[in-house]
Amino acid sequence: MNLSRFPRRRYTPGPTPVEKLEALSKALGGPNIYIKRDDLLGLAGGGNKTRKLEFLMGDAITKGADTVITCGAVQSNHCRLTLAACIKEGLKCQMVLEQRVPGSYSKDASGNNFLFELMGVEATHVVDGGADLLGKMTEIAEELRKQGRKPYIIPGGGSNEVGALGYVACAQELVTQLFEMDLKIDNIVLTSGSTGTHAGMLTGMFGVNGQIPITGIGINRRNDRQIPAVFDLVSRTSAKLGLANPPKLEDVTVFEDYIGDGYSRPTPGMVEAVKTFATTEAILLDPVYTGKTADGLISLVKKGYFKDSENILFLHTGGSPALYHYKADILP
Numbered sequence: 053m054n055l056s057r058f059p060r061r062r063y064t065p066g067p068t069p070v071e072k073l074e075a076l077s078k079a080l081g082g083p084n085i086y087i088k089r090d091d092l093l094g095l096a097g098g099g100n101k102t103r104k105l106e107f108l109m110g111d112a113i114t115k116g117a118d119t120v121i122t123c124g125a126v127q128s129n130h131c132r133l134t135l136a137a138c139i140k141e142g143l144k145c146q147m148v149l150e151q152r153v154p155g156s157y158s159k160d161a162s163g164n165n166f167l168f169e170l171m172g173v174e175a176t177h178v179v180d181g182g183a184d185l186l187g188k189m190t191e192i193a194e195e196l197r198k199q200g201r202k203p204y205i206i207p208g209g210g211s212n213e214v215g216a217l218g219y220v221a222c223a224q225e226l227v228t229q230l231f232e233m234d235l236k237i238d239n240i241v242l243t244s245g246s247t248g249t250h251a252g253m254l255t256g257m258f259g260v261n262g263q264i265p266i267t268g269i270g271i272n273r274r275n276d277r278q279i280p281a282v283f284d285l286v287s288r289t290s291a292k293l294g295l296a297n298p299p300k301l302e303d304v305t306v307f308e309d310y311i312g313d314g315y316s317r318p319t320p321g322m323v324e325a326v327k328t329f330a331t332t333e334a335i336l337l338d339p340v341y342t343g344k345t346a347d348g349l350i351s352l353v354k355k356g357y358f359k360d361s362e363n364i365l366f367l368h369t370g371g372s373p374a375l376y377h378y379k380a381d382i383l384p
């Protein structure tokens with residue numbers, strides 16, 4: 053795989069660390085748990101969208117854009133990082149914020165919301181849950197074009213075949229790193245949300261013939277919609293790369309048991325997992341994504357889904373800036 057064919061900006065100086073979680077592994081009494089610290093990626097607050105934005109901003113800049121329009125939930129990490137990337141590149145940024153939980157937007161809210169204001173977002177457009185986000189972004193883009201500006205639309209979560217290249221690159225980075233560390237990983241557990249991370253890692257793992265299975269934990273959609281969505285992006289990304297041996301539908305594994313009542317709604321398992329990672333390893337998770345994913349990881353370990361002799365890698369996709377907004381759910 054030659055990823056240098058695609059325009060890319062760099063926002064992180066080197067590979068993110070892979071560390072063994074000794075205390076957590078011991079506390080759970082199962083396999084060895086390792087972590088890849090994508091929460092330490094570059095741009096304000098870090099997290100997985102930084103990798104996608106390297107390729108998305110590369111594409112936007114190549115196309116001569118002066119403004120990026122994107123969308124997300126009211127506490128969106130993706131919107132925070134897109135804004136941060138735009139500031140670095142000298143582009144303007146506008147966001148469409150979807151109130152997936154009715155009444156959840158407040159201009160004065162903490163967490164990512166505060167950072168949108170602090171970093172000086174050009175405009176936020178708040179819409180109701182289920183609204184046509186692409187339609188709204190297209191409308192804003194039309195308006196900007198009439199003013200002579202050059203808008204570039206990034207879809208929710210940065211999850212298209214350009215953004216997914218960021219996680220194809222991560223798979224490549226990881227297998228090189230594991231070779232250097234002389235470490236064999238048997239399974240990778242990650243969040244399966246807007247699919248760019250899951251689809252990119254799976255496609256990249258096939259691209260480098262890395263042969264490490266990927267286990268997704270759903271945080272939003274049920275599997276009847278999530279699995280086809282992941283596979284669709286796997287197919288588009290594999291085609292973009294011209295992969296000779298792309299992943300098949302049966303290579304897409306997702307567990308839907310940790311979603312609870314829906315996107316961003318707290319679950320008891322998430323609260324336990326956030327506390328467990330904080331108290332055993334001083335690692336901060338977030339309530340919406342990595343907390344539910346860690347709940348899935350811990351539950352699968354306890355159910356004996358992995359062998360005790362195995363090495364399992366948890367991909368920490370970030371999100372800790374949102375944690376502060378959810379204090380009342382974690383320590384009421």
Ligand SMILES: *Cc1c(COP(=O)(O)O)cnc(C)c1O
Pocket residue numbers: 099100101129130209211243244245246247248249250338341342369370371372
């Ligand atoms: C967006 C996000 C995810 C999910 O990644 P997708 O590529 O959308 O599936 C996971 N963790 C955090 C912290 C995120 O912000």
